[in-house]
Amino acid sequence: MRYIVIGGSGHIGTYLVPALVRLGHEVIEVSRGERQPYRPDPAWNEVRRVPLDRDKAEADGSFGQRIRELQGDVIIDLICFTLESAQQVTEALEGEVHHYLSCGTIWVHGPSVTVPVTEEQPRRPFGDYGIRKAKIEAYLLDKARKGRFPATVLHPGHIVGPGWVPLNPAGHFNPDVFARLAAGKEISIPNLGMETVHHVHAEDVAQAFIKASQCWSQAVGHSFHVVSPAAVSLRGYAETAASWFGHEAVLRFEPFESMKHSLGNGEARTVYDHIAHSPSCSIEKARRLLGYEPRYSSMEAVRESVNWLIEQKKIDVS
Numbered sequence: 001m002r003y004i005v006i007g008g009s010g011h012i013g014t015y016l017v018p019a020l021v022r023l024g025h026e027v028i029e030v031s032r033g034e035r036q037p038y039r040p041d042p043a044w045n046e047v048r049r050v051p052l053d054r055d056k057a058e059a060d061g062s063f064g065q066r067i068r069e070l071q072g073d074v075i076i077d078l079i080c081f082t083l084e085s086a087q088q089v090t091e092a093l094e095g096e097v098h099h100y101l102s103c104g105t106i107w108v109h110g111p112s113v114t115v116p117v118t119e120e121q122p123r124r125p126f127g128d129y130g131i132r133k134a135k136i137e138a139y140l141l142d143k144a145r146k147g148r149f150p151a152t153v154l155h156p157g158h159i160v161g162p163g164w165v166p167l168n169p170a171g172h173f174n175p176d177v178f179a180r181l182a183a184g185k186e187i188s189i190p191n192l193g194m195e196t197v198h199h200v201h202a203e204d205v206a207q208a209f210i211k212a213s214q215c216w217s218q219a220v221g222h223s224f225h226v227v228s229p230a231a232v233s234l235r236g237y238a239e240t241a242a243s244w245f246g247h248e249a250v251l252r253f254e255p256f257e258s259m260k261h262s263l264g265n266g267e268a269r270t271v272y273d274h275i276a277h278s279p280s281c282s283i284e285k286a287r288r289l290l291g292y293e294p295r296y297s298s299m300e301a302v303r304e305s306v307n308w309l310i311e312q313k314k315i316d317v318s
Helices: 011-022 042-046 054-059 063-069 083-093 128-145 176-182 202-214 234-243 256-262 265-277 284-290 298-311
Strands: 002-006 026-031 048-051 074-077 099-103 151-156 158-160 186-190 199-201 223-226 250-254
Touching (some): 099 202, 158 298, 176 234, 234 250, 234 298, 256 265
Parallel strands (some): 002 026, 074 099
């Protein structure tokens, strides 16, 4: 089959595109063409890469038609961020594709009532990103369930893997947190450290897209969580990461309202978003209908990212 991967040079595409090639598919990767995949793979030599700036093409109304002209059987859209973007591409592709798969986010859920959260629980998204992705999902699945468009939405958690700074136990992305844990130094984590985060390795996200595309009848009209088997608490995360370096975590538990004053505005906003969501999502639906089985636990995925940071000398653990 001919797969078109929109935004395929990023973290997910780094694993997804070569895997599709090795399965014998023809692959067209569409992106602005400004960067190379996060890791080299000879499979990219068999990929047709089409440079296309989505923002500019959507502005002049040509994006959907440009994708349609590529005549893909399966479209995997990794960079659809607004309802208007989804509408433009799907309207151009109606009646022309076998399957359209869109990348969402577990932040389509707001505060949890029961955990782990299932895909069927009522949505209470907050924050611009989660609200926008929830609107895209509702639009696509409504079209699919009315038989008008064969859409599926996958919702990854906090994506990690080599080439990517992982969300850390303090709830933000400053890699110095890992350097401090490696040195046995104190770190501050919000509140009592019992809020949760839910990582997923980019390779497992790629696996889920492939499996969903292979299970058309089970996947169309549905959304699926794509995360590791279990979320982790910030406290447990810090303690496990410190143990990698032979230390016990030295933790300062600080109310977020106090902690935020020692952070920059960007970091404080990031911490708030993560502790306010405290995601813990079920993958039972993806397991049952798609055969999704993540290779990595949350901590295994993060450790691979941290090892990459050390190898690249982005953190000093000496």
